[in-house]
Amino acid sequence: MKLSGKIALVTGGARGLGRAAALAMAREGASIVVADLLADIAKESAEEIRETGVEALAIVADISNSDAIDEAFARTQSILAGSTSSSITRVSRLTGWSWNSL
């Protein structure tokens, strides 16, 4: 599996394209964090992902808010990674301007 040992934070992962991407990455072995505005549907999505045999959790986050993005990465790091990954740190340090320009 191509993504074993990786963690994917999937924004908008409760439904639609985000959910499909989350499931596709889970099938390749990635642990998944579903970050979405919709708590109940995000939780259902995470449960479905866990059925594929990987770790998954749901968090409520409004990704239009840079503070919420930082929090989502921090929670991902503490709950699933348990260590400081450079890629997580880099993204969480995006300024509001650089996030908006993505």
Ligand SMILES: NC(=O)c1ccc[n+]([C@@H]2O[C@H](COP(=O)([O-])OP(=O)(O)OC[C@H]3O[C@@H](n4cnc5c(N)ncnc54)[C@H](O)[C@@H]3O)[C@@H](O)[C@H]2O)c1
């Ligand atoms: N479905 C398509 O064929 C298609 C084609 C081209 C582009 N797109 C674009 O791709 C994106 C996703 O499309 P979709 O069909 O999967 O939509 P969708 O509505 O099915 O899913 C979007 C998900 O994002 C979540 N979300 C929205 N705003 C959020 C926010 N601020 N913070 C956290 N979560 C948020 C929603 O709660 C929902 O779960 C949209 O921008 C859409 O315009 C979709």
